Amino acid sequence: MQNTLERFERLDALVNNAGIMLLGMALHATVEEWDRMVSLNVSALLHVTHAAVPYLIDAAVTSRRQVADIVNVSSTAGRVARPGSSVYNPTKFGLNGFTEALRQELLAERVRVGVVEPGTVQTELTNHLGDAVRDAALRQVSAIEPLRAQDVADAVGYIVTRERRVAVNEMLLRAGDQTW
Numbered sequence: 208m209q210n211t212l213e214r215f216e217r218l219d220a221l222v223n224n225a226g227i228m229l230l231g232m233a234l235h236a237t238v239e240e241w242d243r244m245v246s247l248n249v250s251a252l253l254h255v256t257h258a259a260v261p262y263l264i265d266a267a268v269t270s271r272r273q274v275a276d277i278v279n280v281s282s283t284a285g286r287v288a289r290p291g292s293s294v295y296n297p298t299k300f301g302l303n304g305f306t307e308a309l310r311q312e313l314l315a316e317r318v319r320v321g322v323v324e325p326g327t328v329q330t331e332l333t334n335h336l337g338d339a340v341r342d343a344a345l346r347q348v349s350a351i352e353p354l355r356a357q358d359v360a361d362a363v364g365y366i367v368t369r370e371r372r373v374a375v376n377e378m379l380l381r382a383g384d385q386t387w
């Protein structure tokens with residue numbers, strides 16, 4: 208946050224995107240993997256948001272647009288639970304709940320809080336998985352054309368460029384062929 212403020216002198220939008228997805232059946236997972244997911248997908252996100260909110264409130268007051276934004280990157284895994292995803296799921300279900308509560312809390316401050324829920328996106332997300340779990344995950348999506356990172360960036364860009372009267376609270380963005 209300090210680096211950002213030193214560079215730009217203000218903060219108009221926070222996009223909570225960093226995340227990790229360590230898939231695998233609970234029976235075979237390690238608690239260290241679960242701790243890594245909770246630490247980044249939940250705790251780090253909460254800490255960054257806590258640090259950012261005062262500056263966002265200030266930006267909403269001082270900017271010409273009279274609004275500032277938080278956009279949280281959740282997932283279809285924040286809406287649909289599946290085997291192999293038993294801890295990734297609650298990190299994203301929880302994020303959806305945090306988003307909605309914070310949205311209501313910051314309404315009066317003119318800080319919008321929204322969530323984007325992508326389906327399958329072509330990124331490095333599966334690189335952290337072990338070979339067997341990664342192969343199974345990639346097999347599951349092999350028949351569909353994934354979203355591109357730019358598609359998610361477009362969704363975020365759309366949300367943060369709306370006029371103050373418009374609040375895009377939630378955007379579910381599946382790959383076109385995706386059923387779940």
Ligand SMILES: NC(=O)c1ccc[n+]([C@@H]2O[C@H](COP(=O)([O-])OP(=O)(O)OC[C@H]3O[C@@H](n4cnc5c(N)ncnc54)[C@H](OP(=O)(O)O)[C@@H]3O)[C@@H](O)[C@H]2O)c1
Pocket residue numbers: 223224225226227228247280281282283324325326327328329330331332333
């Ligand atoms: N890919 C999908 O299919 C998909 C679907 C739904 C939702 N999502 C969500 O999209 C978000 C972005 O993931 P991605 O698919 O773009 O995966 P990715 O290619 O692996 O990128 C992960 C991002 O998180 C950052 N990151 C990882 N560990 C970090 C740490 N300990 N501290 C700070 N930053 C860290 C990475 O930064 P560095 O590059 O600097 O390491 C990178 O920018 C995640 O929240 C993920 O859950 C992804």
